[in-house]
Amino acid sequence: MTLPDLPTPDFAKNMKLIGHCDQGGRPDGVQLMVNKGFAFTGHMFSKGFSVIDVRDPRNPKPVNYIPAPPNTWNIHLQxxxxxxxxxxxxxxxxxxxxxxxxEYYTGALGKKVGTTDHSRARDWTAGMAVYDIKDPANPRKIGFMPVEGGGVHRIWYTGGRWAYASVLLDGFTDYIFMTIDMADPANPREAGRYWLPGMNAAAGEVPSEEARRAGLHHAVVHGDTAYGAWRDAGLVIMDVSDRTNPELVVHRKWSPPFGGGTHNCLPLPDRDLLVVLDEAVMDNCADGIKHIWMFDIREPSNPVSIATFPVPSEADYVNKGAHFGPHNIYENRPDGLVSDQLIFSTYQNAGIRVTDISDPYRPTEVGALVPPTPERLVDHRPDRPLVLQTCDVYVSKDGLVYANDYNGGLYIMEYGG
Structure with missing residues (x-):
C-alpha cells in the first residue's frame, strides 16, 4: 500500500509527523477527541463534525460527516x-x-447575541446533542437537551451520570456554568447553575467591567471540584459536591495587568498543581503575549501562581501573522494518556509544544512540531491570513499525538520522549 505524502513541518524538535488527513475536504477543526480508533472533530467553518478512521495512524481516512442544523455550529464535542x-x-x-x-472576544457577548434583552430573532439550534457511538464510524443521535439562548459552548464529560457545560442563556451577559444529569443519556437534563455576580442581567445584576469578556469558556472537573476558565475574569474554582447547587470556592483574576482570555484549567491532583492557559485571541499579539501558568493549589482556597511555560522563540511568531500564543492543552482524558509530568499544548502559529513540568517551578520545553502553512484558507471571514493556527491536541494511551488546525486538517505525530 502506498501511503500519502506528508507535509514537511516548518520546525520539529523531538517530534515526528507520521500522518495527515484533510478530513474529507473539510480541513478546519476545533475540538478533537479519539475513541475506539476514530477521531471526532468539530468544524469551525465547514459546519457539523467529522469522523476519521485513525486505526492506521499513518493512513487516516475520513469515514463520516454529520452536518450541523442551519445557522448552528458544532465546534466542541466530547x-x-x-x-x-x-x-x-x-x-x-x-x-x-x-x-x-x-467583537467576539470583547465585551458582554449576551448583548451582541441578544440574550440579555431577547432582541434578536433566533434562527439557530441551541443545546446539547447526544449520539450513540457503539459503531464509532456511524454516530446515531439518541437525545437532545435544548436551552433558551445562544447555546452551549463547551462540555466536559468523562462518563457516568454528570456532564458539565458552559452555556449562554437568555437573561445572562455571557456563558455560565451548568451541571447536566446524564442518568438517561437519551434525555439529558439541567441540574444546576453557577455564574459570577453581575452576569444575571434579568435579575438586575450589572457587570463590573463592560469592556471585557467575563464568560466561562469551560470547566474541567475532578471529583467534586470544577476548575473554570472564565476568560478575562480568570480562574473560578467551584464546589460541585451538590450538583444542583454549585458554590464558589475561590476566584482569582490577573487581567489586567495580563491579557486575560483564560481558556483551560487542568488540575493535576496527585501533585496539588493546576495548569492554567490564557488564549491568544488577536493577530500579531495585539492582546499581548499570553502565558500558560503553573499554580500551586495545595490550599484550594488560595491558589498561587509559581511559574509560566517557556514562550516559543525559534522564529518570529509574533509577526508571522494571525494568532501567536496558547490555545488549548490536552486535558488528561481518562481514556487517553494521563500524565502529570508532560503537558501537550497548541500555540496556534507556533504549532504543538510539549512541556516537562517535573520541576513545576521550571517548566521546560522538550518537544515541538510546527506544521507548514495550510494549502488553502477555509476561514470565510474577511481579511484572514493564510497562516497555521493549530487548535486542539489529543494524546492517546500509546503516546500518539493528534492535532488539528483551523484550515490545515488533522496531523498525527510521535513524541520522541
Whole structure:
C-alpha cells in the first residue's frame, strides 16, 4: 500500500509527523477527541463534525460527516465510552456582527447575541446533542437537551451520570456554568447553575467591567471540584459536591495587568498543581503575549501562581501573522494518556509544544512540531491570513499525538520522549 505524502513541518524538535488527513475536504477543526480508533472533530467553518478512521495512524481516512442544523455550529464535542456529546450554538463566525473577531472576544457577548434583552430573532439550534457511538464510524443521535439562548459552548464529560457545560442563556451577559444529569443519556437534563455576580442581567445584576469578556469558556472537573476558565475574569474554582447547587470556592483574576482570555484549567491532583492557559485571541499579539501558568493549589482556597511555560522563540511568531500564543492543552482524558509530568499544548502559529513540568517551578520545553502553512484558507471571514493556527491536541494511551488546525486538517505525530 502506498501511503500519502506528508507535509514537511516548518520546525520539529523531538517530534515526528507520521500522518495527515484533510478530513474529507473539510480541513478546519476545533475540538478533537479519539475513541475506539476514530477521531471526532468539530468544524469551525465547514459546519457539523467529522469522523476519521485513525486505526492506521499513518493512513487516516475520513469515514463520516454529520452536518450541523442551519445557522448552528458544532465546534466542541466530547466522547467517552459509547457516547458522543456535541454542542449546538449560534454560528458566531458566520454572523455579520462577528466578522471582525475583536467583537467576539470583547465585551458582554449576551448583548451582541441578544440574550440579555431577547432582541434578536433566533434562527439557530441551541443545546446539547447526544449520539450513540457503539459503531464509532456511524454516530446515531439518541437525545437532545435544548436551552433558551445562544447555546452551549463547551462540555466536559468523562462518563457516568454528570456532564458539565458552559452555556449562554437568555437573561445572562455571557456563558455560565451548568451541571447536566446524564442518568438517561437519551434525555439529558439541567441540574444546576453557577455564574459570577453581575452576569444575571434579568435579575438586575450589572457587570463590573463592560469592556471585557467575563464568560466561562469551560470547566474541567475532578471529583467534586470544577476548575473554570472564565476568560478575562480568570480562574473560578467551584464546589460541585451538590450538583444542583454549585458554590464558589475561590476566584482569582490577573487581567489586567495580563491579557486575560483564560481558556483551560487542568488540575493535576496527585501533585496539588493546576495548569492554567490564557488564549491568544488577536493577530500579531495585539492582546499581548499570553502565558500558560503553573499554580500551586495545595490550599484550594488560595491558589498561587509559581511559574509560566517557556514562550516559543525559534522564529518570529509574533509577526508571522494571525494568532501567536496558547490555545488549548490536552486535558488528561481518562481514556487517553494521563500524565502529570508532560503537558501537550497548541500555540496556534507556533504549532504543538510539549512541556516537562517535573520541576513545576521550571517548566521546560522538550518537544515541538510546527506544521507548514495550510494549502488553502477555509476561514470565510474577511481579511484572514493564510497562516497555521493549530487548535486542539489529543494524546492517546500509546503516546500518539493528534492535532488539528483551523484550515490545515488533522496531523498525527510521535513524541520522541
Amino acid at each position: 466522547t467517552y465510552g459509547d457516547l458522543l456529546l456535541v454542542i449546538n450554538a449560534k454560528d458566531m463566525f458566520s454572523s455579520a456582527e462577528f466578522q471582525n473577531e475583536v
